[in-house]
Amino acid sequence: xxxxxxxxxxxxxxxxxxxxxxxxxxxxxxxxxxxxxxxxxxxxxxxxxxxxxxxxxxxxxxxxxxxxxxxxxxxxxxxxxxxxxxxxxxxxxxxxxxxxxxxxxxxxxxxxxxxxxxxxxxxxxxxxxxxxxxxxxxxxxxxxxxxxxx
Numbered sequence: 661x662x663x664x665x666x667x668x669x670x671x672x673x674x675x676x677x678x679x680x681x682x683x684x685x686x687x688x689x690x691x692x693x694x695x696x697x698x699x700x701x702x703x704x705x706x707x708x709x710x711x712x713x714x715x716x717x718x719x720x721x722x723x724x725x726x727x728x729x730x731x732x733x734x735x736x737x738x739x740x741x742x743x744x745x746x747x748x749x750x751x752x753x754x755x756x757x758x759x760x761x762x763x764x765x766x767x768x769x770x771x772x773x774x775x776x777x778x779x780x781x782x783x784x785x786x787x788x789x790x791x792x793x794x795x796x797x798x799x800x801x802x803x804x805x806x807x808x809x810x
Contacts, residue, residue, distance in 0.1 A: 661735055663735065663737045663738060663739055663802065664734040664735045664739065664806040665721035665735065665739045665805060665806055666719075666735075666739065666770065666772070666778065666781070666804040666805060666806045666807075667779075667806055667807060668735075668778040668807075669735065669767050669770045669781055669804065670766065670767065670781075671768065671770065671774060672766065673736065673766070673767045674764060674765070674766045675731035675733055675764070675765050676762055676763070676764045676765075676788075677700065677730065677733070677762045677763045677764075678729075678732065678733045678762060679754075679760045679761065679762040679790070680725060680729065680761060680762070681758065681762065681763065682717045682721075682722075682725070682755065682756075682757055682758065682759055682760070683757065683758075683761070684757055685758075686717070686721065686725075686737035687702075687715070687717055687718070687721070687757060689785060690718050690720075690721040690724075693743065694718065694720065694721075694722075696718055700712065700716045701716060701717075701718055702713060702715070702716065703715075707736040711730075711743065712754050712756075714756050714757070714774065715756065715757055715798075716754050716756060716790055717755040717756065717757060717759070719724045719751045719755075719796070720754055720759075721748075722751070722755050722761065722787060722795065722796055723749065723796060725761060725763075725787075726761075726785060726787045726796065727743070727800075729761075729762065730763055730765055730785070730800070735763060735781075735802075735804050738805070739757075739804050739805045740792065740802065740803060740804060740805075741778055741802070741803035742802065743799050743800065743801075743802050744802065744803055745799075745800070745801040746798060746799070746800055746801075747782075747798060747799040747800070747801065748798045748799055749791045749795055749796065749797075749798035750796065750798060751795070751796050752793075752794050752795055752796060752797060753789070753793055753794070753795040754795075755795050755796075759789050759790060759795075760789065760790040761787050761789055761790075761795065762788055762789050763785060763786070764783070764785070764786045765783045765785050765789060765800075766778065766783060766786075767781060767782075767783055768782045768783060768784050768801055769781070769782040770782075772806075773803075776806065777805060777806055778803050778804065778805055778806065779803070779804050779806065780801060780802075781801070781802045781803075781804050782799055782800075782801050783798050783799065783800050783801075784797070784798075784799060785798055785799065785800070
């Protein structure tokens with residue numbers, strides 16, 4: 661797919677990323693980076709006794725993966741200026757090691773800025789698991805350039 665610019669984006673346009681299976685290595689690396697060693701993430705026995713029944717992937721890691729999966733969007737290239745906001749993010753379901761997630765992005769709003777060379781694009785973002793259940797969702801806002809010469 662060729663790159664899209666601001667004027668190519670219309671309300672209701674939808675893109676879905678490829679999937680990614682979350683691994684033990686992902687969780688261990690995120691523990692090291694974040695410093696979050698809560699037993700729900702690192703202690704199999706503790707997590708087995710919890711209401712979740714098994715270890716969980718950090719919610720912040722799932723959010724981070726969603727931002728990375730959104731890098732597959734057709735306007736994330738030369739047209740992309742900035743990722744500026746996350747709104748109303750909710751963690752709807754637990755995500756376990758071994759789950760596969762993909763991210764679906766739907767354009768909710770696209771409005772030009774006053775300078776006419778960029779636009780603000782608000783997207784509904786849903787992280788889906790391998791059962792097509794929404795595990796996380798919210799809105800993300802990007803600034804996207806208009807096509808050069810327009």
